[in-house]
Amino acid sequence: MSRLRLHSEDHLVSRIGWLRAAVLGANDGIVSTASLIVGVAAASAAQSNILIAGVAGLVAGAMSMAAGEYVSVSSQSDTERADLARERKELDENGKFELDELADIYVNRGVDQVLARQVAEQLMSKDALTAHARDELGISEITAARPVQAALTSAASFSVGAAMPLLMVVVSPASGLVPIVSAASLGFLALLGAIGARAGGANALRATVRVTFWGALAMALTAGIGKLFGAVV
Numbered sequence: 738m739s740r741l742r743l744h745s746e747d748h749l750v751s752r753i754g755w756l757r758a759a760v761l762g763a764n765d766g767i768v769s770t771a772s773l774i775v776g777v778a779a780a781s782a783a784q785s786n787i788l789i790a791g792v793a794g795l796v797a798g799a800m801s802m803a804a805g806e807y808v809s810v811s812s813q814s815d816t817e818r819a820d821l822a823r824e825r826k827e828l829d830e831n832g833k834f835e836l837d838e839l840a841d842i843y844v845n846r847g848v849d850q851v852l853a854r855q856v857a858e859q860l861m862s863k864d865a866l867t868a869h870a871r872d873e874l875g876i877s878e879i880t881a882a883r884p885v886q887a888a889l890t891s892a893a894s895f896s897v898g899a900a901m902p903l904l905m906v907v908v909s910p911a912s913g914l915v916p917i918v919s920a921a922s923l924g925f926l927a928l929l930g931a932i933g934a935r936a937g938g939a940n941a942l943r944a945t946v947r948v949t950f951w952g953a954l955a956m957a958l959t960a961g962i963g964k965l966f967g968a969v970v
Contacts, residue, residue: 759894760933766898768952770794771922772959779963784911795899803892810887901925926952
């Protein structure tokens with residue numbers, strides 16, 4: 738397999754992974770913000786208060802997503818750095834063993850033993866650490882953990898999703914706010930579910946039903962809570 742093909746496959750995996758992460762973040766934004774809006778609206782709050790609550794939910798949710806993603810990916814990045822440092826030390830101390838190890842990896846993938854040895858020798862003569870990072874540790878420049886990028890992507894995708902039900906609050910009449918926000922949000926969820934499923938090669942119908950069901954359940958629960966506390970107050 739050529740380096741160009743490997744590089745292209747890494748790019749493809751990275752793009753698919755980024756798209757699915759963005760869709761999931763947008764889904765979270767829609768479900769959490771729409772549920773918050775529906776719950777507050779069901780308590781008979783004024784439309785301006787509903788909008789304020791929705792905006793606050795957007796900001797809080799985006800920051801929470803960004804912080805969580807940053808911490809998670811930073812931990813992954815720390816692990817990758819530790820693995821690379823250990824691999825660098827092993828290459829310095831026992832290059833012969835590392836050469837055999839790399840050749841065995843290619844043999845286990847179906848490459849002839851003699852050819853595998855030649856490939857390992859050529860790759861290690863050029864950049865031994867990169868060869869072992871990619872084929873032994875599964876770390877490459879494209880797939881390496883990037884905490885800041887992950888945090889920004891997560892916050893942005895959540896914000897885009899959350900903006901959809903917020904827009905419905907702005908354009909909907911107060912009397913029809915709950916059904917309009919609920920229906921529009923479920924429609925957005927269905928669309929994103931289908932996009933995410935197609936990107937990952939999964940069944941679009943199953944993914945759409947799953948995400949809309951849980952979205953509808955979340956909004957129904959918060960609407961019930963809003964009604965209950967609104968009546969009590």
